[in-house]
Amino acid sequence: MNKIAIVIGREYTTxxxxxxxxxxxxxxxxxxxxxxxxxxxxxxxxxxxxxPVAIIDQTGKYIHLFVNAPDSSALQGYAFTQADRPxxxxxxxxxxxxxxxxxxxxxxxxxxxxxIYSRGEIQGDLKRYVESxxxxxxxxxxxxxxxxxxxxxxxxxxxSDIDIQTVKWSEDGKETYSSSEIAMVLGxxxxxxxxIFVLSYGSMVMQGVMEEKTNRIVxxxxxxxxxxxxxxxxxxxxxxxxxxxxxxxxxxxxxxLSIVGIGSMPDMTETAAMTAQQLEAMQAxxxxxxxxxxxxxxxxxxxxxxxxFVLYFLGGYILYSSFYAAIGAAxxxxxxxxxxxxxxxxxxxxxxxxxMGSMENTDGPLAFWTSLFPLTSPIVMMVRIPFGVPLWQEIxxxxxxxxxxxxxxxxxxxxxxxxxxxxxxxxxMKDLMKWITYK
Numbered sequence: 001m002n003k004i005a006i007v008i009g010r011e012y013t014t015x016x017x018x019x020x021x022x023x024x025x026x027x028x029x030x031x032x033x034x035x036x037x038x039x040x041x042x043x044x045x046x047x048x049x050x051x052p053v054a055i056i057d058q059t060g061k062y063i064h065l066f067v068n069a070p071d072s073s074a075l076q077g078y079a080f081t082q083a084d085r086p087x088x089x090x091x092x093x094x095x096x097x098x099x100x101x102x103x104x105x106x107x108x109x110x111x112x113x114x115x116i117y118s119r120g121e122i123q124g125d126l127k128r129y130v131e132s133x134x135x136x137x138x139x140x141x142x143x144x145x146x147x148x149x150x151x152x153x154x155x156x157x158x159x160s161d162i163d164i165q166t167v168k169w170s171e172d173g174k175e176t177y178s179s180s181e182i183a184m185v186l187g188x189x190x191x192x193x194x195x196i197f198v199l200s201y202g203s204m205v206m207q208g209v210m211e212e213k214t215n216r217i218v219x220x221x222x223x224x225x226x227x228x229x230x231x232x233x234x235x236x237x238x239x240x241x242x243x244x245x246x247x248x249x250x251x252x253x254x255x256x257l258s259i260v261g262i263g264s265m266p267d268m269t270e271t272a273a274m275t276a277q278q279l280e281a282m283q284a285x286x287x288x289x290x291x292x293x294x295x296x297x298x299x300x301x302x303x304x305x306x307x308x309f310v311l312y313f314l315g316g317y318i319l320y321s322s323f324y325a326a327i328g329a330a331x332x333x334x335x336x337x338x339x340x341x342x343x344x345x346x347x348x349x350x351x352x353x354x355x356m357g358s359m360e361n362t363d364g365p366l367a368f369w370t371s372l373f374p375l376t377s378p379i380v381m382m383v384r385i386p387f388g389v390p391l392w393q394e395i396x397x398x399x400x401x402x403x404x405x406x407x408x409x410x411x412x413x414x415x416x417x418x419x420x421x422x423x424x425x426x427x428x429m430k431d432l433m434k435w436i437t438y439k
C-alpha cells in the first residue's frame with residue numbers, strides 16, 4: 001500500500017506542476033463562459049445597414065402591414081418600401097432592392113398568391129416575418145366576414161398567454177417550486193462532465209503508460225514496484241488530478257456567481273417549502289430570471305446529486321481508466337491502440353446519446369436500462385437523478401457499476417503485468433486472453 005501511495009504522489013505532483021495544467025485550470029472556466037456567451041452576443045449584433053425590400057401589392061390590402069408598420073413590429077435590418085417599378089425591372093443587378101414581395105391576389109381566396117423574389121437565397125428571418133404577418137392579417141380578414149360585434153376585443157381575449165407554473169409535492173405534502181428545464185440542464189451538465197473527464201483522464205492514463213513503456217522507464221520501476229501497484233497508483237494519481245481541477249473550477253464558478261449576485265440572494269433553503277399562497281407570493285416577488293433560477297436550483301435534490309455525482313465519477317473513471325491502462329501496456333504505439341479503444345469510445349458516445357434521448361422520458365425503457373448497465377450508467381443516471389429516481393434503482397446501479405469496475409481492474413491488471421514488459425509485437429485478442437489466464 002505504501003508503494004501505491006508513492007506512485008500516487010509522483011503522478012499527482014508531476015502533473016499538477018505542469019504549466020499546461022495550471023494554465024488550462026485557470027483559463028477553462030473563462031473559456032467556457034466565452035464559448036457560451038460569444039455566440040449569443042454576436043448573434044444579437046445587428047448590421048446598421050438596412051437591406052431594402054420592395055412591396056408590390058396588386059390588391060392594396062397588405063402594403064400597409066410592411067411599409068407603415070411600427071418600428072416595434074418591423075423586422076430589424078430590413079427597410080420595406082412600396083415598389084416604384086414593375087416586377088420585371090427588379091431582376092436587373094442594378095436594382096437596389098435585395099428582395100421583392102409580390103402579392104397578386106386576395107390571400108383569403110388564394111393563399112398561394114404571394115411570392116418573394118431575390119437574386120440570391122432568401123433569408124430565413126425575412127421569410128418567417130412575411131409569413132407570420134400575412135397569416136395574422138388573413139385570419140383577421142376571414143373572421144371579419146362573419147360580422148361579429150367587438151371582434152377585435154374577442155381576438156385579443158382569446159390570444160392571451162397562459163403561464164403554467166410547475167410545483168412539486170414533497171414527502172410531507174409541502175409544495176416546492178420546480179423547473180423541468182433547470183433539472184434537464186443540470187442533469188445533462190453533470191453527465192457531460194463525467195463523459196469529458198472520464199474520456200480525457202482515461203486517455204491520459206493510457207498515454208502515461210505508453211510513454212513509460214516506450215522509454216523503457218517501466219523496466220526500472222517494476223524492479224521495486226509490482227505492476228498492479230504501479231497501475232493503481234497511476235490511475236488514482238491521475239484521478240486526484242481531475243478532482244483538483246474540478247475543485248478549482250467549482251470555487252471559481254462560485255466566485256463568479258457571487259459577483260453577479262447569487263451570493264446576495266436570500267436563503268432559499270428556508271423558503272423552498274411553502275403553501276400555495278406563499279409560493280405565489282414568492283413567485284410574484286422573484287419574477288426576475290435570477291430569482292427563478294435560484295428557486296429552481298434549490299428545489300432540486302442537490303445533496304443527492306452531488307453525492308451520486310462523486311460516486312458515478314469514481315466508478316466510471318476506475319472502470320474506463322483501468323481498461324485504458326491495459327491498452328497502454330499492451331500496445332507499442334498510438335496507432336496500435338485505435339482498434340482496442342474504438343469499442344469503448346463507441347459505448348461512451350452511445351451513452352451520451354442515450355442520456356439526451358432520456359431527458360424527455362426519464363422513466364422510459366431506454367433511460368431505465370442504460371442507467372443500470374455499468375458501461376453507460378455513470379452518464380445516463382445523472383440525467384435521471386434531478387427528476388427523481390427510486391432508491392433501489394440507484395443502489396442497484398451503483399452496485400453493478402463498482403462490481404464491474406472491480407472486474408475490469410482485475411482483468412486489466414492481468415494484461416498490464418504481461419504487456420508492460422513486451423515490445424515489438426502487436427497483440428491480438430487471442431494474445432490478450434492468454435495474458436489474462438497466465439499464472
